[in-house]
Amino acid sequence: MMLNVVIDRPDARRLPSRHRFAVARLIGYILLGRARSAVERPEHLILSIDRDQTAVEMHLTAFWAFATTACYIAASLPFALPLSIVLSVPLAAAAIHLPIVLGGSILRAFIGDGNHIKIVSVITMALLLIASSYVATTRSWARFVAWLFFAILLLNSVAAVILWLLRGSVQSAEERCVR
Amino acid sequence: MTRSVWWRRFFVRGVFWRQGLRFAVLNVPPWTEPIVMAFWSTFFLVWGPGRRGVMRNLKVIKPGSLAIANLFRCYRVFWNYAWTIADNVRFKELRTIPDWEFTGREYFEDMQTRQGAILLTAHMGSYDLGAHLFSETSTRRIVMVRAPEADPQTREFEEHHGVDSLRIEFNTRATELALDLLETIREGGIVAIQGDRVTGSISSLPATLFGKPTTVPAGPFALALAARVPIYPVFVVRLGRRRYRLMTSRPIEITRSRNRDDDFARAVEQWMAELERVVQECWFQWFTFEPYWPEPAR
Numbered sequence: 425m426m427l428n429v430v431i432d433r434p435d436a437r438r439l440p441s442r443h444r445f446a447v448a449r450l451i452g453y454i455l456l457g458r459a460r461s462a463v464e465r466p467e468h469l470i471l472s473i474d475r476d477q478t479a480v481e482m483h484l485t486a487f488w489a490f491a492t493t494a495c496y497i498a499a500s501l502p503f504a505l506p507l508s509i510v511l512s513v514p515l516a517a518a519a520i521h522l523p524i525v526l527g528g529s530i531l532r533a534f535i536g537d538g539n540h541i542k543i544v545s546v547i548t549m550a551l552l553l554i555a556s557s558y559v560a561t562t563r564s565w566a567r568f569v570a571w572l573f574f575a576i577l578l579l580n581s582v583a584a585v586i587l588w589l590l591r592g593s594v595q596s597a598e599e600r601c602v603r
Numbered sequence: 604m605t606r607s608v609w610w611r612r613f614f615v616r617g618v619f620w621r622q623g624l625r626f627a628v629l630n631v632p633p634w635t636e637p638i639v640m641a642f643w644s645t646f647f648l649v650w651g652p653g654r655r656g657v658m659r660n661l662k663v664i665k666p667g668s669l670a671i672a673n674l675f676r677c678y679r680v681f682w683n684y685a686w687t688i689a690d691n692v693r694f695k696e697l698r699t700i701p702d703w704e705f706t707g708r709e710y711f712e713d714m715q716t717r718q719g720a721i722l723l724t725a726h727m728g729s730y731d732l733g734a735h736l737f738s739e740t741s742t743r744r745i746v747m748v749r750a751p752e753a754d755p756q757t758r759e760f761e762e763h764h765g766v767d768s769l770r771i772e773f774n775t776r777a778t779e780l781a782l783d784l785l786e787t788i789r790e791g792g793i794v795a796i797q798g799d800r801v802t803g804s805i806s807s808l809p810a811t812l813f814g815k816p817t818t819v820p821a822g823p824f825a826l827a828l829a830a831r832v833p834i835y836p837v838f839v840v841r842l843g844r845r846r847y848r849l850m851t852s853r854p855i856e857i858t859r860s861r862n863r864d865d866d867f868a869r870a871v872e873q874w875m876a877e878l879e880r881v882v883q884e885c886w887f888q889w890f891t892f893e894p895y896w897p898e899p900a901r
Binding site for chain 2: 429437518531532537539
């Protein structure tokens with residue numbers, strides 16, 4: 425079995441290749457090679473090179489997606505705000521499952537059993553985008569959350585452009601790190 | 604299909620949840636994973652026997668602890684369990700490996716260079732993932748011994764979705780298995796056994812954990828004595844999202860004397876000291892959902 429790993433290089437934790445979103449990849453690139461002595465050095469270390477490997481990035485993105493969904497649901501409920509916020513928490517958790525369960529099942533029926541993560545991810549993000557586009561145009565307090573959503577998307581797009589411009593130096597920094 | 608069989612798939616150890624986990628691994632975007640994990644960890648807190656089992660064990664591990672605090676600790680156990688079983692299925696289905704750190708590397712390497720050894724572990728962290736990874740990266744042949752799934756459909760599902768390179772043996776056919784394992788060790792292979800709890804009618808040895816009497820499987824100790832190989836305590840501890848530590852401790856050597864019971868007692872004592880140290884540190888990853896210590900008679 426071929427494993428895409430880096431062995432005994434603690435600083436490789438910051439490799440841009442271990443991050444999914446452009447902002448996180450750019451931060452990884454900036455931090456790569458800095459403060460090497462401060463990195464914890466265990467006896468032996470095997471780091472996987474996978475774009476979904478970093479915990480902070482994934483937890484922050486999950487929190488952002490969850491909080492955004494919960495805000496949209498709370499704003500649309502016909503109850504007093506505190507009650508709506510309380511109710512929005514389980515409803516948002518259930519809502520986030522919908523594209524996974526429905527999308528996954530439909531994909532399985534049409535494409536067959538297998539890895540559908542990429543398509544489900546695109547569907548989920550597209551649904552968030554559609555919901556944000558709608559909420560951003562309303563007079564509800566949740567429009568600020570929708571604007572924040574678009575601001576983060578814009579920030580990620582800017583980071584993607586910067587990364588594309590720096591692609592040569594990012595690649596050589598990664599190669600230096602894993603060498 | 605009878606009505607009882609149809610319902611069985613939805614029991615907590617039923618095949619429905621294994622199928623659901625596989626579906627999730629193949630469909631959940633990683634950036635929504637923490638939400639899904641938090642939701643299902645909360646859902647499984649409704650599983651009364653499991654929750655009560657963990658809370659009762661926590662009461663012994665953390666004497667004087669409050670029930671409400673142990674309920675939150677129980678949630679942490681369920682949360683860690685959800686991540687570890689997902690990581691295991693992710694490896695089997697997508698070949699995604701987590702990050703690994705090693706402690707006690709000298710013992711781990713010593714185990715690999717020896718002609719045969721016993722790897723003794725516990726129901727902690729991702730022991731399955733550790734064994735699978737080890738089997739695919741090591742030159743040594745590894746045989747994992749474990750209790751079979753209670754549900755026949757679940758057992759069939761797990762056999763169908765297993766990793767080819769890892770040989771799994773079930774501890775139900777004691778005598779023939781002992782001979783097979785002895786042969787494996789003599790051929791230079793490594794036998795991995797979970798040595799923290801006794802399931803079914805397998806033979807056991809008396810032990811003490813957290814000052815309370817219990818029993819541990821006798822198999823690994825008898826096998827070590829017969830094969831004249833050391834036992835390496837190995838624990839796979841989850842450090843965070845897709846991040847594990849493989850901890851190998853000083854090997855347990857079973858020296859032969861005139862009194863076999865004393866030989867076993869010394870080895871069991873060393874194993875229990877190791878297990879207690881790790882469980883004390885990583886109680887949130889000791890996946891023992893049944894009460895470990897029997898309730899004292901009233």
